[in-house]
Amino acid sequence: MKYKGMQLGAMLAAMLILSMAFVPAVSAQGAQRLEDVSKGINSANVQAGIEKHFAEDSRGGEGILKNKKMAIDGENVYTKLEIDIPESGEYYVTAWVMGVNGQEKIQVYLDDEANPAGYLKISDNGWQSAQLQDKNTFNPISLFKGTHVFSFKSQDIPEIEFIRVAKQKDAAIISDTNYRNYINTLKAKSLPDNYRQLKNEDIVNAAMVLTSNPEGDYAYQLNMNFAYTYYRAFYFTSGQNVVFETRKSDPYASDPVMFLFSGSDPVNGGSWSNDDWGNGYQSKISVTIPNTGTYYLLLRSYSSSYPGTSDLYKDGSLYASNVALAGTNVYNGDISKTGTLNYFTAKLTGDSRLWLEDSSSWPGKIKGFNDDYSGSGDFYWGVASRVKQQFSPSINYALVSSYSSSNPTGTADLYMKLDNSDITSFFPNLKADDAIKSAPASDAYNCISWSGGRVDLGRYFWPPDPGNPWYDPNQLTAFDKFYGNNPSRYSGAMTYTRTGATVDNSVVDLWAVNGVYTHASVKKPGNDQPHGYDWESKPGGLMRTLHPRYALRGDDYGDVSNYYKQTGTYASGVSSQAIGGMTLEESIESGLTVIEKVELTEDEKAKQSNLIENIPKEVNNEFNTKYGLWKETWNDPNLLIHSNPRMYAQSKQYKDFLSYSKKHGKAIWPLLFQKYEQGDDFVKMAILDLTYTEHGSLLDEIRQESAKERYTAEGVYIAPSENANMMKYIKKLLELK
Structure with missing residues (x-):
């Protein structure tokens, strides 16, 4: 058989491949109505009638499988399969085909040829390897370099899973071992008596x-x-x-x-x-x-x-x-x-x-x-x-x-x-089809805490903050300590390290813009939670979202700057040495972890109330006015994606509020303490800005104590939190009053 020239139909087929479609084979008398029957794939998921797109598939032998579709030509039904041939030559062709009872052969057409290139001889009414034959002989056919379309014709839609081509006959044979073993295993199955x-x-x-x-x-x-x-x-x-x-x-x-x-x-x-x-x-x-x-x-x-x-x-x-x-x-x-x-x-x-x-x-x-x-x-x-x-x-x-x-x-x-996720307006590189919601918008946790498996740390959890249990003057070291379980995030928490971490083995990506850290994303198996089809993020106060790895690139988050990989070890409590791979919820439910919580005593609350009552009314009113103006800036939609609380302290309103607070000194501290106790997490920045220079050693001692792995009398790990540290600090500052 001569090499098939690049005739008009084949040229059109090659051109249309660019749009993921190809021209169906037609008879010499002209094409009947061609109906795409591959719309069995969800209509929203179809590209130009493609029923199957082969991805890095080696089953084509010396050819590269491309696409499969089906078409109707009058009363004839075709399955059409594209394959790329790397070099011109003589090739044996076989197909993995489902035979039906009474069927003897399936005709095979190549490209736009009017006459069959041969037929598949069917020997069974099930899946089988069938050779492309001509007059009952398994001979090679000539194929030029490039893309070819094999069309299989039958009264029923031919079920052709794939084809295989090779220059050597033995190399073209498709093994049926996997299928036969599988079917034989199923045939041996029976239902239990009950x-x-x-x-x-x-x-x-x-x-x-x-x-x-x-x-x-x-x-x-x-x-x-x-x-x-x-x-x-x-x-x-x-x-x-x-x-x-x-x-x-x-x-x-x-x-x-x-x-x-x-x-x-x-x-x-x-x-x-x-x-x-x-x-x-x-x-x-x-x-x-x-x-x-x-x-x-x-x-x-x-x-x-x-x-x-x-x-x-x-x-x-x-x-x-x-x-x-x-x-x-x-x-x-x-x-x-x-x-x-x-x-x-x-x-x-x-x-x-x-x-x-x-x-x-x-x-x-x-x-x-x-x-x-x-x-x-x-x-x-x-x-x-x-x-x-x-x-x-x-x-x-x-x-x-x-x-x-x-x-x-x-x-x-x-x-x-x-x-579907609604965060695409914040990230210009995130396509709507890629953004899938995995949890509602929440202020209970952020990207950093979620990537470490904690959901109780608050939206503004930030390891480089002085009150944070994982704080270090070097910001990157603070993140290293958090991901490295130093101290442990909870019993059973995965341990991550930057040592040896690469773009290929990373499970946590840390992001930065102009050297300033902004975000963290996580993928399976990070923190033993599901993370979707690729990567997952909890951006600030927005909904948790599944996304492609780099889709959040932009002015706000910058780009991935550092990688963390699994070490293969887990944080363990003294009550168990085999608890690796737990989620925080499982660790708590198993009695291996408790979250440290600190509250003011009744005496401390009374003292705080008395101190507030002694503040002049006009000072209290002005404090609340300036505080309210600052708090209004928290609702700026442009800030919603941020987890670093310092992003909320850049406004003129904050500077004005802080200046007023400094003017009145320790007298207005109880008002700040009360706001923090009531859940306004951002107030911690004002507390630190007003007190840390003079009294930071108190917080340093608290933090250093919380960084020691502590356990209850029953051996349950006490997981540290920034909130607990800040409440202890407030207690210490109240004592000074």
């Missing part, structure tokens, strides 16, 4: 892992396993009656749940589901198709804990044998939220697909799904899945399965029901 009781009591159904995520309002599972479960696309015409049913010699040996739904619009275009309408635990769906188009059939096991196999029948005839019943189904219905929400997989090994079941019935209907997400943001999702959509009724379950039958298992983090 399964009916377990099912009736809903014990075998999927379990939900709700966040132990501080302040968060979403659901997640980390490091979850997922596996391939049977699915495929069909093209049906309006009014067509279709019946799908699972059957098994022992109908109680597996428990499939069946879904059928419109690939282009599962919300409005039709979605059906069934559990146990067939014989035994088997499932069955019989429907009249409302609209011409693509529909997906999906099977999963009722319980992720009890996978298996079954035979699939279509319209009364065997269609496929020993189809996989698996997938990981996760319940998230306890979280009730409205609006556009995000569901996604992250931190993958393998290649995930995400399917969402609504709460309309049991089982729910599939109303959203995605394979490889590609949105309008800067983050590259690769083969991770994401659905960003509003659903009514709400989504109850998220099913994660493997795209690949040839590599049928994987792991992923799963996130469900996350709102």
Whole structure:
């Protein structure tokens, strides 16, 4: 066969690749209506009809897999697959294909050729490696350097997972070992004798892992396993009656749940589901198709804990044998939220697909799904899945399965029901599609405390402050002490270090602008909390947000200046030497940590009140007036993103208030103490500015004592806090009065 020249159709295909689309093969008599059937990917997630975008995929052999889509040409259905060929030559071609009962071959077309390049010989009604043959002979074909489009034609939509090309015949063969081992394992599975009781009591159904995520309002599972479960696309015409049913010699040996739904619009275009309408635990769906188009059939096991196999029948005839019943189904219905929400997989090994079941019935209907997400943001999702959509009724379950039958298992983090974040107006480089909310706006903690796993330290927690337990005259050393557990942040807290930390192994990034520290962001596995698809930040008083690593660059935060990596060690209390990897909440709940709290005694409160009563009324009034003017500046929206409290002491109003306070000296100290005790955290700056020069040694002693790791009589670690130190300092200053 001669090298294929760069004809018009191929040239157009290569040009359109730039926009992630390519020209479908057409017959010599002219193209019939071409209908993109790859809209089974959520419409918001489709780029020019791409059904699959291969990311750094080595399965193409000596070729580089690009994209896969499907198209309809009259009565013919095509699966079309792009592959880059690095150099011209003779190549053997094989495909990983799903055969169906009664199917003998699938015709294969190359680029815009009118005649087939050969055919795939089908030997089984399941997944298999099939060689591109010509007259029953596995021969190579000539391919020029560049991008080629292989089109596979069949009466049903051909299920081609990938193709492989190689100049040597043996190198082109696709191994079926992984799939055969996987299916054989599933075939050997059976349900326990008490399964009916377990099912009736809903014990075998999927379990939900709700966040132990501080302040968060979403659901997640980390490091979850997922596996391939049977699915495929069909093209049906309006009014067509279709019946799908699972059957098994022992109908109680597996428990499939069946879904059928419109690939282009599962919300409005039709979605059906069934559990146990067939014989035994088997499932069955019989429907009249409302609209011409693509529909997906999906099977999963009722319980992720009890996978298996079954035979699939279509319209009364065997269609496929020993189809996989698996997938990981996760319940998230306890979280009730409205609006556009995000569901996604992250931190993958393998290649995930995400399917969402609504709460309309049991089982729910599939109303959203995605394979490889590609949105309008800067983050590259690769083969991770994401659905960003509003659903009514709400989504109850998220099913994660493997795209690949040839590599049928994987792991992923799963996130469900996350709102979009509203912080993009503060960060010009953060795209709306990339900004996902992980917790509401709060003054209870900030970026530094969250990156260290503490959520009780206040919005203006800052290690370089003199009252801070981790204070050091060198600001960077103060951060080193905080992240390095010197003193421990809490029992079980991760220990981080700058020593040996690089851009590649960092889990905490410290930011600075013009040498001034501004912010910290964190990623998995930092502080043993979930951190989304890439990095996470709690910017000042704004909502906690998932974002691409450098998306917060700008005038306010500058850029990443320092890296912290895990040391592999954890802060441990004397009550336990094996508590590494705990969150603060888990450490507190386990009785290993208590947060130090300090309050004024009744006598101290009385003394403070008496001192305030002795302040002349006009002085008190003027104090409150100037204080109020300063406090109004706290609401400046431009300050909301800052965690460093000193950013709130740059205004003329603060300087005016401080000058007035200095004029009246110690007499007005009790007013400052009272404001701090009532929760106005910023007052600590005025207290320090007015007292530290003369009485700072008192605070230094308090801080040095708090830096010693202290425990209760029962051996519970007393976690230090700046608030406790400041309250002790106020007590000392009251004694001076």
